[in-house]
Amino acid sequence: MIEFRGRLVLLDIEGTVSPLAFVHDVLFPYARREVGDFLMRHQASPDVLRALEQIARDSGLDSNGEGASANLASDSDRAAWVSRIHALMDADAKQTGLKWLQGLIWDEGYRSGELKSVFFSDAVESIRLWHQSGLRLRIYSSGSIAAQRLFFAYSDRGDLTGCLEGYHDTTTGPKRAVASYQAIVEAAGLPASEILFLSDITEELDAALEAGCQTAWVVRPGNKPGQTDRHPTLRSFAEIQLS
């Protein structure tokens, strides 16, 4: 049990409020499976074409104009794109264009009801309870802010976005950098000591602690094993007592 007297809780997503398996076993396979059909149905979508152009740029293919000439009406061109995208996904490429395209595919999946984000129950219960108690809540995740909003809007436990006052992604800075937490503290307009950061990654917690925040290490089923003596350990958000 840890006691928290501050004003704001900053939450990581994967491995903290949601099982790592949701991303790896549900979201990524969904995008891989749907991409062919998605490109066929959105042949003229400017967002889709922009993502493909970015994928071509990320892969250094832009010089021969391949990105600009994406012709999704042609079965063979589309098949070539699908196999190129599958290869990037299989290599787990952390590329901007691929992220954009995956985001568009997930957006459609969430809105159609085919995808629902999965949360640990104690996380949902505490998020609602903390919000009702007047505690402020923000998110800090490496997934894009657009993806974070979808994640909280289309959960298996309903829409949680009303509980959240703000979202931060890597545009604020890397998750293991002290400066990122200093920027979040500044955005929140509170002393750092009033903020509690919850994450499954000890290096992120070390950076937040150095920025003056309170921290707790979240240990969940399916997380990578770790070790720390700098941060209190939580197995459930119910172990946090507001005082």
Ligand SMILES: [Mg+2]
């Ligand atoms: Mg995490």
